[in-house]
Amino acid sequence: MNSSFTGKNILLGISGGIAAYKAADLTSRLIKLGSNVKVVMTKNATRFIHPLTLESLSGNQVYHDTFQSTERYDIEHIALAKWADVFVIAPATANVIGKAACGIADDLLSTTILATEAKTIFAPAMNTVMYQKRVVQDNLKKLEDFGYVIIPPGKGRLACGDWGEGKLADVDDIISALEEILWEKKDLVGKRILVTAGPTNETIDPVRFISNRSSGKMGYAIAKACAIRGATVDLVTGPTSIDPPKGVNIHSVESAKEMYNTTIGLYSYSDIVFKAAAVADYRVQEVATDKIKKGSEPITLKLERNPDILLELGRTKKHQILVGFAAETQELEQYALRKLKDKNLDFILANDVSTKRSGFQSDFNQGILYCINGDVETIPLMDKEDFAHRIIDEVIKYI
Ligand SMILES: Cc1cc2nc3c(=O)[nH]c(=O)nc-3n(C[C@H](O)[C@H](O)[C@H](O)COP(=O)(O)O)c2cc1C
Structure with missing residues (x-):
């Protein structure tokens, strides 16, 4: 439905x-x-x-x-x-x-x-x-x-x-x-919305990379829902295998660094930001120029921190409403609330990605939306497109 x-x-x-x-x-x-x-x-x-x-x-x-x-x-x-x-x-x-x-x-x-x-x-x-x-x-x-x-x-x-x-x-x-x-509610006309979605790929060598299980479905659903409601939408997306929504500006990126640069570049024009991408926290310190050959000895990859996009958005926030996502497998509320405050967000959507019915690859999601003003909204299990509209319904009350 x-x-x-x-x-x-x-x-x-x-x-x-x-x-x-x-x-x-x-x-x-x-x-x-x-x-x-x-x-x-x-x-x-x-x-x-x-x-x-x-x-x-x-x-x-x-x-x-x-x-x-x-x-x-x-x-x-x-x-x-x-x-x-x-x-x-x-x-x-x-x-x-x-x-x-x-x-x-x-x-x-x-x-x-x-x-x-x-x-x-x-x-x-x-x-x-x-x-x-x-x-x-x-x-x-x-x-x-x-x-x-x-x-x-x-x-x-x-x-x-x-x-x-x-x-x-x-x-x-x-x-x-x-x-x-x-869709009757054209309540985002005149708003410019930035959505990030999908995983990032961190290169190891010319044929290998480190990534994660994000499908991009949640971010794509938010971008689509915002466009249907009349917004101008920029979707910064890592590599996914799903079709991008129609009527949104697509900015395809590969690595966390690229996502950082593109997102920061669009930030000042945006009224609301939904940061649904699963950005790699670490990248490989020394990317091999040739394919790493297998041998009998274990190999060690040294990883270094990627820039924290959400932290930077929170730090430089002016008029924007900033919505983060906390995909966790344990102590959901505690991690989510800490992230909400530490990163100067307006909202955080906490969801448990350890369940099969919702989370990364699923077409469904459920979660709890925490607002910085103390409001808490539990959103039950539903189709990611309906879920996107529910989040937007809450966020626009804040405009
Ligand atoms: C096998 C066949 C395929 C046709 N395919 C099309 C088509 O894809 N588009 C089109 O405009 N007309 C097509 N036509 C022509 C229309 O059927 C024809 O113009 C007809 O008068 C349309 O009637 P209608 O608009 O009242 O349904 C095709 C005709 C035949 C026999």
């Missing part, structure tokens, strides 16, 4: 292109996220994917005929138009885009587009030549000017065998666009 989607009414419009099959995945994902989904298809779309598939996945009747008789007396395009919190047309054919741009309403989908007041998103998908035709580009531009949201297609191999622009955007990107619209 994701609170942006829970109980929200999402109307999905499907038009007649090869990518119509991907609408099944989108429907299934939206249902799993807790939203209600109703589907309206063009007549041609029903030739690409059977309405029964969408009916089964959404748990709702699928609509494709403006004049289909219903048990209740409802004028279908008006009822659907009013029901929707958000309307997404995926895939949107050149034909549907053209009709919407010209105000043509000659079937249920195009009529509903005209009849709704809900925010409407188009995710175009078509052959590259079609997509690049001036008339299609002009129509997309017109839709944008009218206030519709366009999710640009990706590049790749198309079903027709051509290679280029026109592939339906990733379902993940469509879901992110929906989430941005559905």
Whole structure:
């Protein structure tokens, strides 16, 4: 479940292109996220994917005929138009885009587009030549000017065998666009937020490094949540294997030293800092220029301290709100409170990383947020994205 989607009414419009099959995945994902989904298809779309598939996945009747008789007396395009919190047309054919741009309403989908007041998103998908035709580009531009949201297609191999622009955007990107619209609290507009995430890698030799188990998921979730709430976000990230959130400025770094330099460089512009990265405390004193060969004797690596980024941020703090993280395996409260005071933080989120259900690699987290004014908020186990919003809810009370 994701609170942006829970109980929200999402109307999905499907038009007649090869990518119509991907609408099944989108429907299934939206249902799993807790939203209600109703589907309206063009007549041609029903030739690409059977309405029964969408009916089964959404748990709702699928609509494709403006004049289909219903048990209740409802004028279908008006009822659907009013029901929707958000309307997404995926895939949107050149034909549907053209009709919407010209105000043509000659079937249920195009009529509903005209009849709704809900925010409407188009995710175009078509052959590259079609997509690049001036008339299609002009129509997309017109839709944008009218206030519709366009999710640009990706590049790749198309079903027709051509290679280029026109592939339906990733379902993940469509879901992110929906989430941005559905999240009602735009309470971080005008704020610039700095988030650090992930581990750092400390080089031993050209092929080896020291790192830690941080996945970056918590920091990425905070960056995404801040962006959804309207902030300008700088995400300073160590090496991770997860996709960076959309709509944030990514600053990729490798070592603790690089993270220090980049973070300090962005600090004076930032209003709030979430320092969720797991920065290596030590680095190798003498990095080998060639690969260290194995031998029978033990080897010793001498480690030296890395700069303490959080300490430096606390020491030079002016207007910023500083939120630290304490990932501990023992005496959580004691370590967290000491860090809160010693490093001049405003908040610290203490979490126990010894449990499998929450912490480093998990998609879930739980913890206790301590504020310097003495407030304590226990946040129970939940999805890291919801967890991020909960932390932000507390922190913005302090602004
Ligand atoms: C096999 C096949 C694949 C098609 N794929 C696309 C496509 O990806 N995008 C598109 O805009 N049109 C595509 N078309 C053309 C549309 O189906 C056609 O323009 C149709 O009139 C669209 O109707 P609709 O917008 O009412 O669904 C395809 C047609 C066929 C036969």
